[in-house]
Amino acid sequence: MTFYQKTTLDNGAIIVTERVPAVRSVTVGFWVGIGSRDEVGDENGMSHFIEHLLFKGTKSRSAKDISETFDTLGAELNAFTTKEFTCYYTRLLDDHLPIGVEVMTDMLQNSSFKEEHIDFERQVVLEEIAMYEDTPDELIHDLFTSALWKDHPLGRQVLGTGGTVRAFDRSKTSGFFENHYTPGNTVIAAAGNLDHDSFVALIKKFYNPTVSTRSENVETEPVVRSSLRVVKKKTEQVHLCYGTEALNSRHPDRFALSVLENILGGGMSSRLFQRIREERGLAYSVYSYHSLYKDSGNLAVYVGTRPANVNEVLSIIESEMEKIKREGVVDEELARAREHLKGQLVLGLESTRNRMTRLGRSELTHGEILSVDELVDRVNEVNKEQIKELANRLFMKERMVLTIIGPIKEKDLAFGLA
Numbered sequence: 263m264t265f266y267q268k269t270t271l272d273n274g275a276i277i278v279t280e281r282v283p284a285v286r287s288v289t290v291g292f293w294v295g296i297g298s299r300d301e302v303g304d305e306n307g308m309s310h311f312i313e314h315l316l317f318k319g320t321k322s323r324s325a326k327d328i329s330e331t332f333d334t335l336g337a338e339l340n341a342f343t344t345k346e347f348t349c350y351y352t353r354l355l356d357d358h359l360p361i362g363v364e365v366m367t368d369m370l371q372n373s374s375f376k377e378e379h380i381d382f383e384r385q386v387v388l389e390e391i392a393m394y395e396d397t398p399d400e401l402i403h404d405l406f407t408s409a410l411w412k413d414h415p416l417g418r419q420v421l422g423t424g425g426t427v428r429a430f431d432r433s434k435t436s437g438f439f440e441n442h443y444t445p446g447n448t449v450i451a452a453a454g455n456l457d458h459d460s461f462v463a464l465i466k467k468f469y470n471p472t473v474s475t476r477s478e479n480v481e482t483e484p485v486v487r488s489s490l491r492v493v494k495k496k497t498e499q500v501h502l503c504y505g506t507e508a509l510n511s512r513h514p515d516r517f518a519l520s521v522l523e524n525i526l527g528g529g530m531s532s533r534l535f536q537r538i539r540e541e542r543g544l545a546y547s548v549y550s551y552h553s554l555y556k557d558s559g560n561l562a563v564y565v566g567t568r569p570a571n572v573n574e575v576l577s578i579i580e581s582e583m584e585k586i587k588r589e590g591v592v593d594e595e596l597a598r599a600r601e602h603l604k605g606q607l608v609l610g611l612e613s614t615r616n617r618m619t620r621l622g623r624s625e626l627t628h629g630e631i632l633s634v635d636e637l638v639d640r641v642n643e644v645n646k647e648q649i650k651e652l653a654n655r656l657f658m659k660e661r662m663v664l665t666i667i668g669p670i671k672e673k674d675l676a677f678g679l680a
Contacts, residue, residue, distance in 0.1 A: 264631075264633070265280060265633050265634075266278055266279060266280045266621060267279050267280075267281075267458040268625075269458070269462050271445065271462075271465070271466065271469075273445040273446070273469075273470065273471065274444070274445040274446030274448075275445035275448045275449070275450060275465070275469065276448070276449045276450070276625060277449075277450045277451075277452075277461070277465055278449065278450075278451050278452075278621045278622070278625050278631065279451070279452045279456060279458045279461055279621070280452075280453040280617050280618075280621060281454075281455070281456060281457070281458065282453060282455060282614060282617065283455055284455075285454055285455050285614060286355060286356055286455055287353060287354065287355060287356060287454050287455065287614050288354060288355075288356050288359050288362075288452060288453070288454030288455060288456050288614065289351060289352070289353040289354075289452065289453055289454055289615045289617070289618040290351060290359070290362060290363060290366065290450070290451070290452045290618065291349050291350065291351035291450070291451045291452070291618050291619065291622045292349070292350045292351070292366060292370055292448060292449075292450055293347055293348075293349050293448065293449040293450070293451060293622040293623070293625075293626050294347060294348045294349075294350075294442065294447060294448050295346070295347050295442075295447045295448070295449075295626055296309050296347065296348055296442040296443070296447065297309050297343060297344050297345045297346040297347050297348060297420070298310070298343070298344075298345050298415070298418045298419065298420045298422075299345045299415040299416050299418065299555070300346075300415070300442070301415065301418065301422075304426050304429055305426070305438060306418050306419070306422045306423060306426045307387070307419070307420070307421055307422015307426050307430075308422070308426075308430065308434070308435065308438045309343050309348050309420070309438075309442075310343040310348075310387070310420050310421055310422065311383065311384075311387055311422070311427065311430055311435065312348070312435060312438065312439055312443075313341045313343045313348050313350075314386065314387060315373060315375060315379060315380065315435065316341070316350065316369045316370065316373050317329075317339075317341070317369070318373070318374070318376070318379040318382075318383060319373070319374050319376070319379065320368045320369060320371075320372040320373050321374055322368065322372065323365070323368060325379075328365060328369065331361065331365055332352065332354070332362070332365070335354050335355065335358045335361065335362070336354070336355070337353060337354035337355070337358060337362060338351075338352060338353040338354070339352045339366075340352075343420055345415075345416060345418075345555060346555055346556060346626075346627060347623075347627070349619075349622065350366060350369070350370065351618065352366060353614065353615050356454060356455040356456060359456060359461075359464070360464060363464050363465065363468055363469075364468050367465075367468040367469040368468075370443065370469070371469070371470075371471055373439075375432055375435055375436050375439070376432075377432055380430065380431065380432055380435060384427060384428065387421065387422070387427050388424060388427055388428070390421060391421050391422070391423070391424060391427070394421060398495060398497055398499075398667040398668070399501050399547070399564075399566055401501075401667060402501040402502065402503050402665060402666075402667050403503060403562075403564070404419050405491065405493065405503070405665040405667065406503035406505065406560075406562055406663065406665045407560065409489050409491045409663050409665050410486055410489075410505070410506075410507060410560055410663045411484045411486065411558070412487075412489070414482070414484040414485070415482075416484050416555060416558060417484075443471075444471065445469070445471055449625045449626050450465055450469075450622075451618045451619075451621040451622030451625065452618060452621075453614045453615075453617035453618040453621060454614040454617075454618075483557050483558070484507070484557070484558050486507040486661055486663070487660075487661070488659065488660050488661055488662055489663050489664075490663075490665075490672065490675075491664075491665045491666070492665075492666045492670065492671065492672045492675075493665075493666065493667045494668070494669065494670065495667050495668055495669065496669055497667065497668050497669060498568075499566045499567060499568060499569075499668060500566070500567055500568070500569050500572050500666060500667070500668030500669070500670050501564070501565075501566050501666070501667045501668055502564070502565055502567075502572065502575070502576070502664065502665065502666045502667075502668075503562045503563065503564050503663075503664070503665050504562065504563050504576065504579055504580075504662065504664045504665075505550075505560055505561050505562025505563060505662070505663060506560065506561060506562075506656055506657065506658070506661050506662050506663060507558055507560055507656075507661060508552055508553075508554075508558075508559040508560050508656055509554065509559045510554060510556060510557050510559055511554035511555060511556060511559070511627045511628050512556075512628060512629055513554075513559075515648070515652055516554060516559075517640040517641055517643070517644055518644045518648045518649055518652050519552055519559075519561065519652065520552070520603055520641070521596065521599045521600060521603065521641070521644045521649060522561075522586070522649050522652055522653060523550050523551065523552045523561055524599040524602055524603060525586070525591055525595050525596070525649070526563070526582065526583070527548065527549050527550030527563050528550055528551075528599070528602070529602060531595075531598060532549075532550070533582045533595075534548055534549075534550065534563060534565075534578070534579060534582060535548055535549070537578050537582065538565060538567075538575055538578055538579075542574070542578070544565075544574060544575055544578075545567040545571070545575065546566065547564070547565070547566045548563075548564070548565045548566075549563070550562065550564070551564070554627075555627075556627065561656060563579050565579070569668060569670050569674075572666070572670060572674075572675065573675065573676045573677060576664070576675075576677045577677070580677075583653065583657040584657070586649070586650065586653040586657070587650070587654045587657055589650075590646050590649060590650035590653075591646055591649055591650070593646070596644075596645075596646055596649070600641050600642060600644065603641050604638050604641055607634065607637055607638070607641075608634065611634065664677070
């Protein structure tokens, strides 16, 4: 017996729920399979732009009506956009579930897209882009993905660019919405104190768009080549990302990737944190991360350091990657990484929002929803040989990408790429 229940509606929408009777809250998320990688040409940033607009009012509710409803309920209402999906969610008391679903489905079906709202929100998003560009420790990650997946939709910024956002009008916005915001492109996930059949009936009552097809997003597999990009900027630190293409969201080795990344730079006991910060004092912020997408993924290391330390930091990163390729990892750090990942997983289950996110994201991108026991088993199955083999497959000089923002020139780097 699975820990979740799943229903596919006649209109194509998929509903997945997990009952958590020990709590008095429910988190509901509407996951739409549209993100920046699905945008074509001058559409870049449209998924995120529409995310903003759905909070601006419907045919029967103003933006103030929407916010006052959830504030009165003591509920959380928010949304986020990624490269592959957009999620709208609310966390509220179980007694307030009907009104929460009613308002959210109203937003998803009846948003007005008034010209004045589009003009206003266009300025808000332009300010968001400007703020982001003034934050180099965040901007560096977009610079990395744009260099890694050059000329591919995965390399685009989720926010779009000033040029694309300025050109958004009502016709483009409503057309994009109608093409992609369909039930067949939507997963509705909920976790908390709820009954599946009652929740399905509630969704059927309020969520009945006439268009039910799944949007056909044009996708091409990305090609990665080694590259170096330096953006000179007057900052106190140099911000750098060094990494490579990794695995897709359905790859069987994705659990080994999580363990490898954790050992490399995933915590305070990781190799890079210890060598760069604790032993050398070369940085305050140093960490690794990985992202999984439908047909690709990435693994990268971020460090913020003074210009004089850049070459030493890069030398350490490359040295540790080569050491894992050559010698593998030891039993102690493998065990530590496994326990860290399992601990984070189990602790996350204390939140209905995290449970809802796991359901929605898994159904939309992984093609399977694993139980906690299954996830723990997958992590426990990762072995040293698997990690060493994966490191040799990923850390190839001819596929490594380095991006830098800061007061430094390319000629100052005593570091080469294939």
